[in-house]
Amino acid sequence: MSDETQKAGDLLVRIGAVLFVIGAFGTLATMIPFFIGTNPLPTPAYFVSMLMGVGFALALGGLLRSALAQRRT
Secondary structure, eight states, X not given: OOOOOOOTTHHHHHHHHHHHHHHHHHHHHHHHHHHHTOOOOOHXXXXXXXXXXXXXXXXXXXXXXXXXXXXXX
């Protein structure tokens, strides 16, 4: 483990990265049926792919929060 303390926004960046990766896999999973010519996946699968944008926004918010915290000190 690291002795480094968590800074403001670190948790948001980590959660955002995880959601982004889940959303990226969801996007790949929803696009594959179109390329192989099978039936599209049900609607909830498309909602999983929306996590990619949510994760990106959370990570960006965490980065901004971290930058603002560094600027104050």
